[in-house]
Amino acid sequence: MSKRFKPSVVFKDNQVTDEAVYHDRRRLLKSMGFVGASALLSGNAYGQGWFWEREEKPLAQQRPLEFTNNSSFSTNDTLTPESKATTYNNFYEFGMGKDDPVEEAKHFQTDPWQLRIDGLVNKPLTLGYDDLFNQFQLEERAYRLRCVEAWSMVIPWIGFELGQLIRQADPLSSAKYVAFETLYDPDQMPGQKNRFIGGGIDYPYVEGLRLDEAMHPLTLLSVGMYGKTLPPQNGAPIRLVVPWKYGFKSIKSIVRIRLTDKQPPTTWNILAPNEYGFYANVNPSVAHPRWSQASERRITTGGVLNRNRIPTQPFNGYTEVASLYSNMDLTRFY
Numbered sequence: 001m002s003k004r005f006k007p008s009v010v011f012k013d014n015q016v017t018d019e020a021v022y023h024d025r026r027r028l029l030k031s032m033g034f035v036g037a038s039a040l041l042s043g044n045a046y047g048q049g050w051f052w053e054r055e056e057k058p059l060a061q062q063r064p065l066e067f068t069n070n071s072s073f074s075t076n077d078t079l080t081p082e083s084k085a086t087t088y089n090n091f092y093e094f095g096m097g098k099d100d101p102v103e104e105a106k107h108f109q110t111d112p113w114q115l116r117i118d119g120l121v122n123k124p125l126t127l128g129y130d131d132l133f134n135q136f137q138l139e140e141r142a143y144r145l146r147c148v149e150a151w152s153m154v155i156p157w158i159g160f161e162l163g164q165l166i167r168q169a170d171p172l173s174s175a176k177y178v179a180f181e182t183l184y185d186p187d188q189m190p191g192q193k194n195r196f197i198g199g200g201i202d203y204p205y206v207e208g209l210r211l212d213e214a215m216h217p218l219t220l221l222s223v224g225m226y227g228k229t230l231p232p233q234n235g236a237p238i239r240l241v242v243p244w245k246y247g248f249k250s251i252k253s254i255v256r257i258r259l260t261d262k263q264p265p266t267t268w269n270i271l272a273p274n275e276y277g278f279y280a281n282v283n284p285s286v287a288h289p290r291w292s293q294a295s296e297r298r299i300t301t302g303g304v305l306n307r308n309r310i311p312t313q314p315f316n317g318y319t320e321v322a323s324l325y326s327n328m329d330l331t332r333f334y
């Protein structure tokens, strides 16, 4: 091989034949829309080095966390096994299939990280990666998670109340809403690079709550689950958990929290306003235009296809939040 055409990345024979590497490259090519990718895998394609950069990143790691157990906030419902909660996911930045995120996010790098809290506050602040775990006492809470697609899980989250963080930023009296934003990093998130992978969403994924909803003690910022830091597919390093609302409100991998005086735009509402509202409170008596919300498939033991139909509860069983909506017509503000 002449110097002129020396590949930018040197690889050993065993890397070329490694199963995982092979599948990674195939997936990448597939995601770029190449058909018959195998033709590209021979000869010169290896020499371009470009394919290897992504694969040489380290695998995302989880580590154990220290936390207290706040059983007064936890449900007694049977927990969903960790192996299900970490392999059946919605995270369109990493693909639309339920089994895409666990695969496509496995190299997702979350340290360093910056979470910015600003907008209508007296003390804007930025949390670095370590601050996410050290700033507040972490506690474990088992919450039901009800997806708008009518399946549900029970997940032992570890985190702290969003209200604690908002109080630290000291909101102005003009603040009425809280806007959230997921990381925008197309190099790490294939769904942000390609509309066909990312489901046509205009990224970054954004969400919002009314300030009183954000301050409710049930509203959690989660940094872990099942005793450890979050895996990337569940929203590492920090994600929102609002247990009485449909799962799409629980935005993952957050980089910005902004206090505002106007109701912020939210991703699924922008995409299909007649199907997904701003409030998105779990409500068995308000059907989605294309399916009933009266019952749900609880994912516990057995295969994902092992159906365990249970009735859906108003506010996902968290009826203590009902007073937040006492003057509202919840069929109109769905």
Ligand SMILES: Nc1nc2c(c(=O)[nH]1)N[C@H]1C(S)=C(S)[C@@H](COP(=O)(O)O)O[C@H]1N2
Residues within 6 Å of the ligand: 085, 088, 089, 090, 091, 092, 093, 145, 146, 147, 148, 182, 205, 233, 234, 235, 246, 247, 248, 249, 250, 251, 252, 253
């Ligand atoms: N940034 C981002 N956050 C997201 C989503 C997403 O696609 N992107 N999907 C939402 C949906 S629809 C659900 S049901 C939950 C799923 O969380 P889980 O995979 O941890 O169970 O994440 C929510 N948060």
Ligand SMILES: [Mo]
Residues within 6 Å of the ligand: 090, 146, 147, 148, 149, 246, 247, 248
């Ligand atoms: Mo969802």
